[in-house]
Amino acid sequence: MGRTEPLPDGRIVLAKGSGFPVMGAIAVLMGVLAIFSLAPLFGPLGLLFAVFAMFRGQVLLAIVAVLTALFGMATSPLFLAMLAAMGVAAFWL
Secondary structure, three states: OOOEEEOOOOOEEEOOOOOOOHHHHHHHHHHHHHHHOOHHHHHHHHHHHHHHHHHOOOHHHHHHHHHHHHHHHHOOHHHHHHHHHHHHHHHHO
């Protein structure tokens, strides 16, 4: 688990900031899934979890997650088709 610190009364609690960087790991995982899987689903999730990771102080993992999520969305044919459809709709409406 994480580091523990004993309190004066003998109880043991987890130290703040201890443990595995979960938000950053989830953000990177979502970014990688955006590259190899459904980018319109996992790309925005990767960006969202990257913001959460940034607020938790996991800056390096958040940057990697943003880069992988953006790369996944930029190379996804489905996402590019959705962008093109929105552009055509904006032009004609």
